Amino acid sequence: MAQKPKLQTVAQLAGVSLATVSQVLRGAGRISEETRKKVQLAAKQLNYVPDGRAAAMRSGQNREIGMVIHQIANPFNAEVISGVSDLLESEGYLVSVLDSRDDPAKEARNLEAFIRSARGGLLWVPAGEIHERALALLATHSMPTVTFLRKVVGASFDHVGIENTAATAKATHYLADLGHRNIAFFGGVGMGQVRKERIAGYVQTLQERGMPGPIVWESADTKLSGLDAAVALHDRHPEVTALVCNGDMVALGACLALPRLGLEAGKDISIIGFDDIADAAVATPSLTTLAVNPSMLGKKLARVLIDRIREPLMPQVCVTVPTQLIVRRTTGPLAACR
Amino acid sequence: MAQKPKLQTVAQLAGVSLATVSQVLRGAGRISEETRKKVQLAAKQLNYVPDGRAAAMRSGQNREIGMVIHQIANPFNAEVISGVSDLLESEGYLVSVLDSRDDPAKEARNLEAFIRSARGGLLWVPAGEIHERALALLATHSMPTVTFLRKVVGASFDHVGIENTAATAKATHYLADLGHRNIAFFGGVGMGQVRKERIAGYVQTLQERGMPGPIVWESADTKLSGLDAAVALHDRHPEVTALVCNGDMVALGACLALPRLGLEAGKDISIIGFDDIADAAVATPSLTTLAVNPSMLGKKLARVLIDRIREPLMPQVCVTVPTQLIVRRTTGPLAACR
DNA sequence: ACATATTGATATAACGTTATATCATCGGTC
DNA sequence: GACCGATGATATAACGTTATATCAATATGT
Structure with missing residues (x-):
C-alpha cells in the first residue's frame, strides 16, 4: 500500500530505464523479448496504471x-x-x-x-x-x-x-391513407432545428393532399406535459382525429389523456410517436411510431x-x-x- | 484563429510574467489591482482556458x-x-x-x-x-x-x-393491515446486498404477523421482464393477492400483465413499487410505492x-x-x- | 539614517509521461 | 582489422501548468 507506482517505480523493479518501460507498455520501439517480459511482470506486480494526463499532455493525443x-x-x-x-x-x-x-x-x-x-x-x-x-x-x-x-x-x-422531414411526411401520408383529414402536429416547444424540420414534413404533406390545417400544438417533452397538452388541444380543436407527435414521450402522454376525454386510441383517434423508445412497444395500447435504431x-x-x-x-x-x-x-x- | 492560447501567450499580451498570470487567474498571491485588470483583460481577449490536465498534475488536485x-x-x-x-x-x-x-x-x-x-x-x-x-x-x-x-x-x-429493510417491512405491514395474507416479494435477480436487505424486511414482517410464505419471485429490472414474470407468478401461485416489488420498473411491468390475467390493480391485487420514478405517478392506475427523493x-x-x-x-x-x-x-x- | 518589514512581481523546479536523439554492442563483409 | 548496418537500450528535452524561493522596491520603526 506504499505509494502510487509510477514509471520510475516499474523501471527500478525491472532494472531498466524509464524509456524502456514506456516503450514496452505502449508496444513501441525495438525491445527484446526478454526485457519485455521482465517489464510486464514488474508492472503487473505493482498494479501500475499509467497517468493518462501526463501521457495525453506530452503526446498531444487524448x-x-x-x-x-x-x-x-x-x-x-x-x-x-x-x-x-x-x-x-x-x-x-x-x-x-x-x-x-x-x-x-x-x-x-x-x-x-x-x-x-x-x-x-x-x-x-x-x-x-x-x-x-x-x-x-x-x-x-x-x-x-x-x-x-x-x-x-x-x-x-x-x-x-x-x-426528420421525410419521417413526418411518411407518418402524415399514412394517416391520410387511413382516411384522417384533421391531423395535428403535437409536441415540442419553440422552433429548434429538429422540430422545424418535422413540422415541415407534416405541413408539406397536408398541402400536397389538400387537407385542412396545419395545427401545431406545443408541449414539453415529458409524459405529464403531454397529458395536459392533449387535453387542451382536444378542448380547442375537437375535430382533430390524428396526431403526428414530436416524440414518444409526449405521444404516450397524449394516450394517457384519452380515457378522461372519452376517446380510444386506434379507434376515435390515431397517434404516431417518434423515436420508438422501449416503452412504446410495451404500453397499452402499443404505440405506432417512427423508429430509428x-x-x-x-x-x-x-x-x-x-x-x-x-x-x-x-x-x-x-x-x-x-x-x-x-x-x-x-x-x-x-x-x-x- | 491562430494557435491555442497558453499561459505564455496571455503573459506576453499582458506584459507580465508567467507566474503573475497564473496567480491572477487562480486568485492567489499578492497582486496589485492594476496588473490584475490587465491580465484578466488579456485572458478574456484571447479566449484563454487553462489546461486542466497540467494544472491537476502539478497541483496534485483534480x-x-x-x-x-x-x-x-x-x-x-x-x-x-x-x-x-x-x-x-x-x-x-x-x-x-x-x-x-x-x-x-x-x-x-x-x-x-x-x-x-x-x-x-x-x-x-x-x-x-x-x-x-x-x-x-x-x-x-x-x-x-x-x-x-x-x-x-x-x-x-x-x-x-x-x-431497505425498514422500507419493505413498512410496505408489508401496510399490506397486512389491508387484510392481505398471501404476499409475494417480486423482482430483482440473485442475492445482491440490496435485494437481500429488502427481502429480509419482507420476511421478518411475514414472520412477526404469522403469515404464510415467503414467496420470492425473480425478474430482471425492466417492464417487459416484469410483465412475463408476473404471468408466471400468477400461474404458479394464484393465491397471492399482494406484491412487494424490488423496483418500480418491475412493478409497472406486473401492472401491465393484469388485464390478461383478468385482475384489477387495487382491487383483486395490490402492488407496491420501490423508487417512485416519474412514471409511477402518471401510470394508470398510479403506483403505490416506496419513495426516496x-x-x-x-x-x-x-x-x-x-x-x-x-x-x-x-x-x-x-x-x-x-x-x-x-x-x-x-x-x-x-x-x-x- | 539604518535595519526591518511589507508589497508586488518574477525565475525556476517540479508533476509523470512520450518523442527524439544518442549510444553502445554485435555480426557480417571486403 | 576497419567499416557498415542492425539491434537494443538509454539520456534528455519537452508538454502547460503551479508551488516555492527569490528579489527589488518601497514603507515602517527607532
Missing part, C-alpha cells in the same frame, strides 16, 4: 472524448449514449457525458469544461439556442467536433442527424468522430439516417361517423 | 470526479446522477459517469479508466459481483471513494445507502465525497436514508371473497 447532450434523461438519448460508448470504448476511448438540460448557459459551461480538460474529441447535441461564448471558445480551441441531431447553422462541424445511430456518430480525429483534414461530413414507420395499435382507420 | 454505476438507463439512477452533478458542479467539480451494465469485467475497466485519468474522487454503485482486479487497483491507487446503494463488504469506503439522495452522496476529499483522515462515513410509503391506486383492501 483518448478521452466528451459528449454534451441537451437532455440525458430521455430514454432515446440514453440508448444513443450506450451505442456511442460501446463503439468508442472498443476503440480504446473513454466517453464522458454532460447534461445541458436545454440551458444554453449550462451548455456553454459544459463545453468549456471539456475544453479545459482538453478532451480528444467532442460529441454535441446542441440545446435550443447557442451561447455566444460557446462558439467563440470552440473556434479558438479547435477540437474534433461532431454535432448530433441538431445542426449548428453556419458552423463547419461534422454532423449526424435524422431524416438509436444504438446504430450512436455507433455511426462515434464512427464519424473517430474518422475526424484520425484524418483532421477530411472534408466536412454530414450524414442523415432514414426512419422506419412501425405500425402498432394507436393508429387505425377513421371511424365512419362521429 | 476537480474531475468519476462515477461508476451499474445501470445508467434506469430512471431512478438518472435522477440521482442529476442530483450528484448539480451539487458537485456548484462546488466547481465536473462529474463523468460510466455505465457498467451489471458486468463486473466492464466495471473493473471503468474503474481502471478513472484511475488512469487520476480523477479526484470516485462515486461507485457496484455491480453484483466485484472483480478481483478492481479492488486491487483501488487499493494501490488510493483515491477518495464513496460507494452508493450497494456496500462492498469488508471494504473501508464511505457509503451512502437506503434503509433521488436528487436529495444524490446531493447527500456528493456531500460525503466532498467531505472526504477535503478531509482525507476523517473516520469512515456510513449514511442510510429512510423511505416514505406513497399510497396511490395500486393498493387496496383485500376483496372479501374470491
Whole structure:
C-alpha cells in the first residue's frame, strides 16, 4: 500500500530505464523479448496504471472524448449514449457525458469544461439556442467536433442527424391513407432545428393532399406535459382525429389523456410517436411510431468522430439516417361517423 | 484563429510574467489591482482556458470526479446522477459517469479508466459481483471513494445507502393491515446486498404477523421482464393477492400483465413499487410505492465525497436514508371473497 | 539614517509521461 | 582489422501548468 507506482517505480523493479518501460507498455520501439517480459511482470506486480494526463499532455493525443447532450434523461438519448460508448470504448476511448438540460448557459459551461480538460474529441447535441461564448471558445480551441441531431447553422462541424422531414411526411401520408383529414402536429416547444424540420414534413404533406390545417400544438417533452397538452388541444380543436407527435414521450402522454376525454386510441383517434423508445412497444395500447435504431445511430456518430480525429483534414461530413414507420395499435382507420 | 492560447501567450499580451498570470487567474498571491485588470483583460481577449490536465498534475488536485454505476438507463439512477452533478458542479467539480451494465469485467475497466485519468474522487454503485482486479487497483491507487446503494463488504469506503429493510417491512405491514395474507416479494435477480436487505424486511414482517410464505419471485429490472414474470407468478401461485416489488420498473411491468390475467390493480391485487420514478405517478392506475427523493439522495452522496476529499483522515462515513410509503391506486383492501 | 518589514512581481523546479536523439554492442563483409 | 548496418537500450528535452524561493522596491520603526 506504499505509494502510487509510477514509471520510475516499474523501471527500478525491472532494472531498466524509464524509456524502456514506456516503450514496452505502449508496444513501441525495438525491445527484446526478454526485457519485455521482465517489464510486464514488474508492472503487473505493482498494479501500475499509467497517468493518462501526463501521457495525453506530452503526446498531444487524448483518448478521452466528451459528449454534451441537451437532455440525458430521455430514454432515446440514453440508448444513443450506450451505442456511442460501446463503439468508442472498443476503440480504446473513454466517453464522458454532460447534461445541458436545454440551458444554453449550462451548455456553454459544459463545453468549456471539456475544453479545459482538453478532451480528444467532442460529441454535441446542441440545446435550443447557442451561447455566444460557446462558439467563440470552440473556434479558438479547435477540437474534433461532431454535432448530433441538431445542426449548428453556419458552423463547419461534422454532423449526424435524422431524416426528420421525410419521417413526418411518411407518418402524415399514412394517416391520410387511413382516411384522417384533421391531423395535428403535437409536441415540442419553440422552433429548434429538429422540430422545424418535422413540422415541415407534416405541413408539406397536408398541402400536397389538400387537407385542412396545419395545427401545431406545443408541449414539453415529458409524459405529464403531454397529458395536459392533449387535453387542451382536444378542448380547442375537437375535430382533430390524428396526431403526428414530436416524440414518444409526449405521444404516450397524449394516450394517457384519452380515457378522461372519452376517446380510444386506434379507434376515435390515431397517434404516431417518434423515436420508438422501449416503452412504446410495451404500453397499452402499443404505440405506432417512427423508429430509428438509436444504438446504430450512436455507433455511426462515434464512427464519424473517430474518422475526424484520425484524418483532421477530411472534408466536412454530414450524414442523415432514414426512419422506419412501425405500425402498432394507436393508429387505425377513421371511424365512419362521429 | 491562430494557435491555442497558453499561459505564455496571455503573459506576453499582458506584459507580465508567467507566474503573475497564473496567480491572477487562480486568485492567489499578492497582486496589485492594476496588473490584475490587465491580465484578466488579456485572458478574456484571447479566449484563454487553462489546461486542466497540467494544472491537476502539478497541483496534485483534480476537480474531475468519476462515477461508476451499474445501470445508467434506469430512471431512478438518472435522477440521482442529476442530483450528484448539480451539487458537485456548484462546488466547481465536473462529474463523468460510466455505465457498467451489471458486468463486473466492464466495471473493473471503468474503474481502471478513472484511475488512469487520476480523477479526484470516485462515486461507485457496484455491480453484483466485484472483480478481483478492481479492488486491487483501488487499493494501490488510493483515491477518495464513496460507494452508493450497494456496500462492498469488508471494504473501508464511505457509503451512502437506503434503509431497505425498514422500507419493505413498512410496505408489508401496510399490506397486512389491508387484510392481505398471501404476499409475494417480486423482482430483482440473485442475492445482491440490496435485494437481500429488502427481502429480509419482507420476511421478518411475514414472520412477526404469522403469515404464510415467503414467496420470492425473480425478474430482471425492466417492464417487459416484469410483465412475463408476473404471468408466471400468477400461474404458479394464484393465491397471492399482494406484491412487494424490488423496483418500480418491475412493478409497472406486473401492472401491465393484469388485464390478461383478468385482475384489477387495487382491487383483486395490490402492488407496491420501490423508487417512485416519474412514471409511477402518471401510470394508470398510479403506483403505490416506496419513495426516496433521488436528487436529495444524490446531493447527500456528493456531500460525503466532498467531505472526504477535503478531509482525507476523517473516520469512515456510513449514511442510510429512510423511505416514505406513497399510497396511490395500486393498493387496496383485500376483496372479501374470491 | 539604518535595519526591518511589507508589497508586488518574477525565475525556476517540479508533476509523470512520450518523442527524439544518442549510444553502445554485435555480426557480417571486403 | 576497419567499416557498415542492425539491434537494443538509454539520456534528455519537452508538454502547460503551479508551488516555492527569490528579489527589488518601497514603507515602517527607532
